[in-house]
Amino acid sequence: MKMRLNHYTANPEVYRAMSQLERHVRESGLDRIVYELIKIRASQINGCSFCLDMHTNELRKLGETEQRIALVSVWRESPCYTDKEKAVLELAEAVTLISKGGVSEELFNRILTFYSEKETVDLIFAINLINSWNRIAITTGMFPGCLDNA
Structure with a gap:
């Protein structure tokens, strides 16, 4: 390939500008596990193999279990995620698929039971950022290992 x-x-x-936004979101105080779960779920929906490979490996480095990594796509039926994580994964899906139904008031209010307004904005930016990275990677034909010899 x-x-x-x-x-x-x-x-x-342009890469530096995107990287600065990435750094800002990463340093916002958002939990690293939650941030990687967002990245995995959006990458699954968007079909980005490069990002999915990168972020599943990142979760492993953070000590996450194989079960929690493997079950992200079926988080609704998986008891290994907290209610807070499930709300974030649902938000990641809603924002990634925004044209299909938007973000409901119920979901938005549920997010606000777990996160402050500032943290909610951080989540929204995190979701939008991985969606941007996915679209760049897919459009330019990135795949796992494509940068190994670049």
Whole structure:
């Protein structure tokens, strides 16, 4: 397999700008496990193999169990996630698939029972950021291992 385009080298300024936003979200105080769960769920929905590989590996490095990594796509039926994590995964799905039904008042209010307004904005940015990364990776033809020799 071959990438269509290496966006890192083709336009380093845009990559740096995205990386700065990534750094801001990562340093916002958002729980790292929750952040990686968001990235995995959005990447599953969007079909981004590069990001899915990266973020499942990241969760492993953080000490997450194989069960919790494997069951992200079926979080509703999985007792291994907390109600707080389930609310975030539902928000990640709703924002990723926003054109299909938006974000309900009920879901938004449930998020606010677990997170402050500032934290809720951090979640929204985190979800939007991984969706952007997914779209870049898919469009440019990224796949697991594509940067190993780049």
